[in-house]
Amino acid sequence: MIRINLELATYMKKLFKGGMHGLYEEKFGPKHKIIEQDRRYNKVYFITQGITKCYISDENGKEFIQEFLGEGMEFGELEVFSKKHTICSVETITELTTLSISHTCFNNLLETDSHFNRLIMKALADKIRYKAPRHSYQHSYPIEDNVIRLKKIFPKFTEVISKKDIANYIGVTTRSLNRALKELKEKNGEL
């Protein structure tokens, strides 16, 4: 549910400690919107600490959360390859520390550091791999099953993430999520 990429995190920290030119640390408070949908930026971020949500909002203000990003996950990288507007907003949930790098330096790294190149390639592939079954599952199963599944992969999800965000992640209304949670409680005695 909260995605991580420790291999990438480790490598970026190593580059940073090695004094890599153009890579610098940034910190953000909670509920801070770092990237807004449909804009242009020229920075890529690597999370070293904390959690963000990455979401799409439609014209009616509905939010649909794509992923929760944790340590080692990068964002802002898609726009390096197809020079278009961002498709997602990214907003911090907890306090967040990132290692940031400009598009130019990012491109340099890709060309000169084949290990980095490989890690990014793998990170992109993993994002694709991860998305497919998730959406498939959410479509095919009732809300209750989705909640159970979340609980399995991330037992404390209700403590860290707000109900609204969880609902937007599963793609249902808060009302429906509450209904599912209540029914689960009644069945199992305890959430």
Place this chain on the structure above:
Amino acid sequence: MIRINLELATYMKKLFKGGMHGLYEEKFGPKHKIIEQDRRYNKVYFITQGITKCYISDENGKEFIQEFLGEGMEFGELEVFSKKHTICSVETITELTTLSISHTCFNNLLETDSHFNRLIMKALADKIRYKAPRHSYQHSYPIEDNVIRLKKIFPKFTEVISKKDIANYIGVTTRSLNRALKELKEKNGEL
């Protein structure tokens, strides 16, 4: 709806014509399953002609179509980066021609041909970019709106792709799709 990548198609054809070692042409008849979910393969395919569907099926046999792939789209590449099982099956819809390459050769190309490297990186990024708003939209809007949207981006979709596949692509039952199509007909006079 049917994704293409002409830039990649052109480049792969050029490599093939140039006698690139390890790149060979394959042809498949319609309804042929090229890749099956949860298996291992060591080949990457680039479509040069025809259409396939790429789908996940669950334990109840329900299919959820991830994408329809057309000219220039590649498949089987995710497993190069994370050496795991396939997550999707890929099955031809029309006759299909591909340029195929082993994992080993694919990796060689990635390392030695920086233009190719860049094209693959971009192709991965585009797959991510494309998936996000699609699933978001499908969740947020009723079936009818989804059908209208499909009709806009691909007017002839009912002629090329079966009802069942369209339903599985939108993530609904055939019954629901039919209902939506019927209501649209009644409203607009004509599908």
Place this chain on the structure above:
DNA sequence: TATATGATGGGACAAATGTCCTTTTTAGTG
């Protein structure tokens, strides 16, 4: 030709989910 098979279309009802609204709880702030 006769028969099987699969795709399509739709009726009737059940179940899941959304909408709208109200109440309760929690957390923050003057």
Place this chain on the structure above:
DNA sequence: CACTAAAAAGGACATTTGTCCCATCATATA
């Protein structure tokens, strides 16, 4: 502490979508 705002919980009802059928039509094939 008192007050406000935001988050959480849930009642009542409407709508959407799914399930389970069955009928029809086209196509392939023995």
